Structures are given as structure tokens and as C-alpha cells.
Amino acid sequence: QQPVQSPQAVILREGEDAVINCSSSKALYSVHWYRQKHGEAPVFLMILLKGGEQKGHEKISASFNEKKQQSSLYLTASQLSYSGTYFCGTASGGGADGLTFGKGTHLIIQP
Amino acid sequence: KAGVTQTPRYLIKTRGQQVTLSCSPISGHRSVSWYQQTPGQGLQFLFEYFSETQRNKGNFPGRFSGRQFSNSRSEMNVSTLELGDSALYLCASNDGGDIYGYTFGSGTRLTVV
Numbered sequence: 001q002q003p004v005q006s007p008q009a010v011i012l013r014e015g016e017d018a019v020i021n022c023s024s025s026k027a028l029y030s031v032h033w034y035r036q037k038h039g040e041a042p043v044f045l046m047i048l049l050k051g052g053e054q055k056g057h058e059k060i061s062a063s064f065n066e067k068k069q070q071s072s073l074y075l076t077a078s079q080l081s082y083s084g085t086y087f088c089g090t091a092s093g094g095g096a097d098g099l100t101f102g103k104g105t106h107l108i109i110q111p
Numbered sequence: 112k113a114g115v116t117q118t119p120r121y122l123i124k125t126r127g128q129q130v131t132l133s134c135s136p137i138s139g140h141r142s143v144s145w146y147q148q149t150p151g152q153g154l155q156f157l158f159e160y161f162s163e164t165q166r167n168k169g170n171f172p173g174r175f176s177g178r179q180f181s182n183s184r185s186e187m188n189v190s191t192l193e194l195g196d197s198a199l200y201l202c203a204s205n206d207g208g209d210i211y212g213y214t215f216g217s218g219t220r221l222t223v224v
Binding site (some may be wrong): 001029030034040041044047049087089097098099100101102104105111 | 146150159169190196210211212213214215216218
């Protein structure tokens, strides 16, 4: 089943923070986060594995709550370049099940 | 190193025809996955290949098929095209499996008329 992302869209001013949530009804082994700009390919941001640690680099980080099967992506002090559509992709096994993606969160950063 | 290369970038086909799309993964990546992206359904998993073997398949009709060659390049084929097959087809590669991040190609935009 498709994970549910929230919010569907968000508009921020440059420098503000954002949180994007991803929730699944299935037990998860991994959660991927990608950003896609209009007309471009999705770009890998980070992956969180069951039993793994919270990930992050610079101003983008993410967490994975295994008990609730939820993941959150944190964007701190957003920059104009953060604009795009963010997708979470989930997998229930550690093999090659393929990712099930949420419908995406549209993020617009205004100057 | 070079990224994931998909050809062609754009394709227009007539209903009932068949089409073959190509994907060259990042050098050294043995896993290639295919996804269909549409405004209504979003990103949907088609299939995954690893070392020339299909390891998993998404919920798509048998008209959608694929294969992987010994050099890890992959092709997907859609036969008897329908209007609803119009979509962006994305190929992604990684070192093998869902525990690694995927690198996506720019996609092939297929329009069926």
C-alpha cells in the first residue's frame, strides 16, 4: 500500500523550517527520501534503515519511527534550491521489492 | 562517473504499437529498476533486474516486460500500447537492493496518441 505523505504542499519563506511526514500501514525495512524538480529526475537525499540511526547532512535530516512506521524529513533554514517535490519511498524487505512511493509533497520556497 | 542514461528522451507512438526503452546504469551498478510516473498515480514500480534476472515485478499487465543484459544495460518493452500508457518512464540503478539509494535517469517521456 502507498505511504501517505503530509502535507501535500507547503509554501515557505527562505530561511524557514519545514517538516514532511511519511506514514505507512505496513511494517517497513527502509525509507528513502528523494527530491524532484520540475522536468528533472528524482534525486536521492537519504535512506533510513530499520534499526539504523537518524540521518542527516547540513540542513536536511530525517528520522524513522519503527514502532509507528513513520518517517519525517526535516529541512532547516530552507534555501531557494530546496524547492521541488519530495517523495518518500518505502520497502518492507531488505531485498529488491521495489520502492512504493508516496504521492509527494510540493515545497515552494519564496525569497 | 557518468550517471544513468536513458534513451530516447521523448517518444510518440500510436495506440496498438509497441515500444522499447533503453537504460544504461551507472558503471558498476548491477541492479536496475524501472518506474512509471504519471500525474494521477505518481511513481509506480514496474520491475527490478539484478545480474540479468528479474527479482521482482510490480502490479502491471503482461504487456510490460523487460530484460537486462550481461553489461547491466536494461530494456523495457511495452506492447499493444494504450492511451493510458502515456507517462514518464524512469530507470534507476544502485549497488543492489532497497538498502541502497537509487540514482535515477532523466526518463523517457512516452506519449501514446
